[in-house]
Amino acid sequence: MKKLRIACIGFGTMGGDVHMPFHAKNERVEIVGLCDIRIERCHDMIRDFNLPADTPIFTDYKEMIDTVKPDAVDIATPNKYHSIIACYALERGIHVFCEKPDAINAVEVKKMKDASEAAGKVLMVMRNNRYYGNSKTAKKFLQDGGAGEIYCGRCGWLRRRGLPDRDWFSTKEESGGGPLIDLGVHMIDLSIWLMGNPKPVSVSACTYSKFTDKYPRINMWTKEPIVSKFDVEDLAIGFIRFDNGACLQLEFSWASNIEEEHRFVELRGDKAGIRWNDNGTLDIFTEKNNELVDLHPECVEGHGHHEALQHFVDIVLDGREPDYVPEQGLNMVKILDAIYESARTGHEVLL
Numbered sequence: 001m002k003k004l005r006i007a008c009i010g011f012g013t014m015g016g017d018v019h020m021p022f023h024a025k026n027e028r029v030e031i032v033g034l035c036d037i038r039i040e041r042c043h044d045m046i047r048d049f050n051l052p053a054d055t056p057i058f059t060d061y062k063e064m065i066d067t068v069k070p071d072a073v074d075i076a077t078p079n080k081y082h083s084i085i086a087c088y089a090l091e092r093g094i095h096v097f098c099e100k101p102d103a104i105n106a107v108e109v110k111k112m113k114d115a116s117e118a119a120g121k122v123l124m125v126m127r128n129n130r131y132y133g134n135s136k137t138a139k140k141f142l143q144d145g146g147a148g149e150i151y152c153g154r155c156g157w158l159r160r161r162g163l164p165d166r167d168w169f170s171t172k173e174e175s176g177g178g179p180l181i182d183l184g185v186h187m188i189d190l191s192i193w194l195m196g197n198p199k200p201v202s203v204s205a206c207t208y209s210k211f212t213d214k215y216p217r218i219n220m221w222t223k224e225p226i227v228s229k230f231d232v233e234d235l236a237i238g239f240i241r242f243d244n245g246a247c248l249q250l251e252f253s254w255a256s257n258i259e260e261e262h263r264f265v266e267l268r269g270d271k272a273g274i275r276w277n278d279n280g281t282l283d284i285f286t287e288k289n290n291e292l293v294d295l296h297p298e299c300v301e302g303h304g305h306h307e308a309l310q311h312f313v314d315i316v317l318d319g320r321e322p323d324y325v326p327e328q329g330l331n332m333v334k335i336l337d338a339i340y341e342s343a344r345t346g347h348e349v350l351l
């Protein structure tokens, strides 16, 4: 059986708890190298996933790529390094899977996209939300015209108290931003993908940072002082217009005085509206025989992160048609950049 020789980089929450369990049990994947600036995490991976004791380990991704010459790398480092590592790998003819967000800004995403095109190698960025059962069921319903013309929507991920517990998340230079780039990429991508990828034409937004000065506070994960630097927003609110006349409202917070954390996508069409729920269900609101009707369709199976990782393996090994193309990543991060620009200037930004 042909196997994908993959080298993995970054074993924190995502790399260690989500990517590695998938790769380690995947018969079509061979883990040929491990890299983390904290070398002990590489040892942890060998122990936790019963990898061969002589699996090469590194603290420097360049050394790993040049030494083991993998078919692909899987990047799960802080955001700042996504484009740096991805370009290094792509320029050496190596396929790249990378965690979200694509990169810290659109300039960096463009570099990744150009490097992928120049090398003719796959670049896929994590889009786990597209692979949940309710997402796939909604996509089919919308593609089949079940909702008619989708003309507006709302999406969000609001935490009451969920400020990050690692410095890099709240440091603009390393993360690119706060909850907008952390949580927003998930729900904005899901919404735009469900809407059929209309082209964004303008953005208007506000961002706020109201909780950082009162830090530490009650928090989802800990009550201790947890980060030493905080120069990003804790709430972003925005409005996107698309070239087909549709619009999307959005809201993302790490901390807000609201009842409880929730994630949502609501899209309205002229035949029906859909609501994608956090608990994996989907609701459809429509009318039939002069009656208002609420439908709760059974959703197909979906496995989020692992299905996204499997899709990458299938693209590289079997030439499967990619669900994600770098152009979508570039459009998405241009929206994020425009949201920050609009919030900074107080004006609508044309894309």
Ligand SMILES: NC(=O)c1ccc[n+]([C@@H]2O[C@H](COP(=O)([O-])OP(=O)(O)OC[C@H]3O[C@@H](n4cnc5c(N)ncnc54)[C@H](O)[C@@H]3O)[C@@H](O)[C@H]2O)c1
Residues within 6 Å of the ligand: 009, 010, 011, 012, 013, 014, 015, 035, 036, 037, 038, 041, 059, 061, 076, 077, 078, 079, 081, 099, 100, 101, 126, 128, 166, 182
């Ligand atoms: N798709 C999702 O649902 C999801 C959820 C959480 C985080 N993420 C993304 O995953 C990425 C990692 O997040 P996390 O929560 O695992 O972070 P983390 O801080 O827990 O882990 C990052 C790991 O990368 C290592 N690292 C840092 N710089 C490195 C470098 N230059 N070379 C090699 N290793 C390096 C760190 O030592 C650490 O082990 C981020 O981009 C984040 O946005 C995605």
